[in-house]
Amino acid sequence: MSPKRAPVVAQWFAGEGESFRLLGTRCARCAAVHFPREDDFCRNPGCGGRELVEVALSRRGRVWSYTDGRYRPPEPYVSDPELPWEPYTLIAVELEAERMVVLGQGAPGVTVADLEVGMEVEVVSGVLHEDADTVWTTWHWRPVGVTA
Incomplete structure (x- = not known):
């Protein structure tokens, strides 16, 4: 199953x-x-x-700010301490219609080198963690025109 x-x-x-x-x-x-x-x-x-x-x-917005997470966050973030830490990208996005900023991780493969303040991004479904019973879903930001 x-x-x-x-x-x-x-x-x-x-x-x-x-x-x-x-x-x-x-x-x-x-x-x-x-x-x-x-x-x-x-x-x-x-x-x-x-x-x-x-x-x-809004499904789309513009990059307001971004950075990379180069440290292992504390719980409840789930990560395997036995595996090497993989940095991830955090993106603050100003939504088009709402004019509010929402923080989220970049989609897999999106690095700070791929981003610029003001560029258009879209929200996509993503996976935060998987265990034997459950795939834990979340949202990611992805530059418009980039496919996963």
Whole structure:
């Protein structure tokens, strides 16, 4: 039997392929958009709204900043201490419509040498970790026009 696929964090993203999207919430009172999602109250300090509606966020945005992770992060990040550490790319992306910045890992193979501030990237589904029972899914940022 093959391992089941499960999101690392429930209700933060959904879909596959071109329909893959990060999920946030929008306040019905002031229209503020939240990611990660907020289900109890609007985070806008000038709003007392409590009605929040799930929204799919922009699929594309522009690189706001980036760096590489050259150290093994602490738990709950999952890594095998017996294997050599492989650096990964972190990308902060300003989403097109929401004008908010969302942090995420670069897609496999994307390095800091491939990135420039202001370049267009898109969100794609990815794998954070696999164990015997589960493939733990997450999101990655990938430069537009690059295929995995």
